[in-house]
């Protein structure tokens with residue numbers, strides 16, 4: 001019954017050209033952070049922050065979907081709903097899922113008109129993740145550690161197991177200091193012992209408060225991912241730290257930005273192949289009245305497979321499963337670029353791989369979503385002198401401006417390294433990953449559905465190769 005109505009909701013919105021076709025998004029209404037990402041009995045389960053009754057944030061439930069391959073998803077009934085009069089009556093905030101014999105969700109329950117009381121809660125499922133029972137001992141973590149000097153920001157548990165002990169990190173802040181991550185341990189996921197701060201950020205550099213931590217080991221190094229609220233008008237941004245973890249303290253030796261644009265609150269899991277997979281919420285970039293009119297908000301990134309490169313930087317590639325749905329291919333090679341080259345391929349749902357040899361003082365890149373006369377478009381520009389990738393939105397009204405909420409992305413090429421851009425275009429979503437390490441995600445809403453053309457540009461640059469695949473809808477046969 002519920003699933004039938006979700007199908008109808010999807011069908012109602014399917015003709016919206018801004019709505020992605022091969023990225024996961026909720027049937028309708030509001031979605032934000034990915035939650036509880038886990039592979040269980042071979043199937044990938046994704047939960048997500050969901051408002052079932054509005055296209056704007058509020059009344060937060062956990063939506064649920066399942067996939068055999070990380071690409072095709074089926075809707076399942078809502079997994080968690082706020083219980084009136086309880087510790088989560090104002091919303092079930094973000095969290096994770098682990099295998100403790102029974103599948104177990106660890107999430108943040110909130111109370112109060114501004115969700116200002118935040119405690120940690122658990123729920124288990126007896127029927128392979130379909131329905132969930134909240135634990136009688138909830139909340140299992142109540143009080144914010146006193147060294148936090150505040151009581152309202154304390155959320156988004158991320159849990160892992162070492163030996164027979166569970167560990168949990170929580171996102172918070174220390175008043176006056178900025179973001180902080182607090183570390184706990186437990187034998188049973190119910191009784192938790194607070195250990196110490198895992199890491200405390202620098203307020204000016206790393207933001208006023210942290211959210212949605214992920215802490216995990218790759219090879220012999222530990223990686224901490226945090227979503228950072230910067231305060232003022234600076235957009236929130238996802239950072240990562242790589243370093244050593246000893247005596248319950250984390251000492252980063254490398255720090256980077258996980259995405260320079262609209263990707264936020266990512267969550268990782270390890271699957272049965274041993275891959276560390278990441279999904280992130282791709283935030284909308286349009287005003288609330290337009291969101292309400294559209295009737296939906298929020299998209300999840302295509303899952304990315306994470307690793308560390310030889311410099312200790314986080315490397316990420318969209319999962320190989322995406323290639324299984326590649327449609328019609330198009331290929332170009334060896335073009336000298338001195339100006340614009342229009343391509344005879346167009347579309348709103350494309351997977352693009354472009355490899356350039358930039359000249360040291362030149363620019364090169366790709367324009368997407370071009371209007372027939374080229375006056376409206378999105379330019380992905382590599383500026384070789386500054387070693388940055390800039391995403392510019394061009395419209396007749398405003399000329400060229402940085403895409404909404406997307407910062408210039410520092411991208412240094414090693415000597416002799418070519419510029420390799422992977423671009424996943426899908427309606428209003430543009431995921432860009434350069435050389436498997438610099439991620440710049442943007443959202444763009446062309447004014448007309450015929451803005452589907454593509455072109456290359458460059459000043460004294462060479463295109464080594466360009467591969468474009470047309471992409472299908474993952475919902476068509478459902």
Ligand code: DQQ
Nearest residue numbers: 033049093094155211265
């Ligand atoms: N979204 C959730 C919080 C989290 C924030 C609320 C990050 O749990 O801190 O919807 O986007």
